Amino acid sequence: MSARNYAKEFEAITEQADRAEKAPSLLLHACCAPCSSRCLELLREHFDVTVYYYNPNITVPEEYEHRKEEELRLIKVLNSQVETGCFPGMHSTEKAGKIGILEAPYEPDVYLDAVKGLENEPEGGARCEKCFALRLSKTAQAAARCGFDYFTTSLTISPLKNADLLNRTGEEAAALNGAVFLPSDFKKKDGYKRSVELSSMFGLYRQNYCGCVFSRQPDNNINERRSFN
Numbered sequence: 520m521s522a523r524n525y526a527k528e529f530e531a532i533t534e535q536a537d538r539a540e541k542a543p544s545l546l547l548h549a550c551c552a553p554c555s556s557r558c559l560e561l562l563r564e565h566f567d568v569t570v571y572y573y574n575p576n577i578t579v580p581e582e583y584e585h586r587k588e589e590e591l592r593l594i595k596v597l598n599s600q601v602e603t604g605c606f607p608g609m610h611s612t613e614k615a616g617k618i619g620i621l622e623a624p625y626e627p628d629v630y631l632d633a634v635k636g637l638e639n640e641p642e643g644g645a646r647c648e649k650c651f652a653l654r655l656s657k658t659a660q661a662a663a664r665c666g667f668d669y670f671t672t673s674l675t676i677s678p679l680k681n682a683d684l685l686n687r688t689g690e691e692a693a694a695l696n697g698a699v700f701l702p703s704d705f706k707k708k709d710g711y712k713r714s715v716e717l718s719s720m721f722g723l724y725r726q727n728y729c730g731c732v733f734s735r736q737p738d739n740n741i742n743e744r745r746s747f748n
């Protein structure tokens with residue numbers, strides 16, 4: 520069986536969205552501002568986007584707040600571009616729409632419960648599968664509850680994360696919760712490179728570890744990386 524091309528599937532749905540009379544609504548699970556910068560630049564051309572910042576995996580409250588504030592600052596800047604109709608340095612058109620925010624709870628205990636017994640797993644292993652499932656099922660529930668046409672996640676922009684696993688997890692969460700998952704592989708077509716450019720352009724905080732306290736352990740070689748996302 521040939522591997523699915525999620526980037527192609529994404530493109531087919533965006534073409535469909537462009538033909539619709541009204542832009543379909545999309546709930547974007549945003550993991551952090553740097554990753555979501557490129558996703559938002561792209562998605563706001565085709566969808567009526569709302570960000571859902573549900574990241575209970577960021578177990579240190581100060582870190583959680585810092586990343587959330589950066590996400591809010593990014594959205595504010597992007598929305599001010601739409602208000603003025605000026606898009607300096609952006610790959611944007613007049614079709615770009617304003618981005619909304621849906622408040623999500625901060626519940627690190629729910630995350631810690633979900634990954635119990637998997638604390639020592641390596642990054643990319645069983646703990647991350649649970650982490651993705653938790654974040655995407657909560658996003659699917661919010662999308663279904665609020666009547667969004669689609670939901671998706673900025674996590675597929677990271678070269679360090681398994682896009683196939685993320686897409687399959689998103690689809691399972693969609694099926695279980697009565698929502699529709701938008702397949703994606705945002706890192707393709709230099710998407711990751713673009714997220715680095717945008718992060719630098721907006722001076723976004725780029726963290727040097729994934730998010731949970733376990734991903735900060737020295738044996739994960741986190742300190743050898745210039746930036747995580």
Ligand code: SF4
Nearest residue numbers: 647650729730731734
């Ligand atoms: S390393 Fe990242 S994806 Fe994996 S469990 Fe921790 S926060 Fe979640």
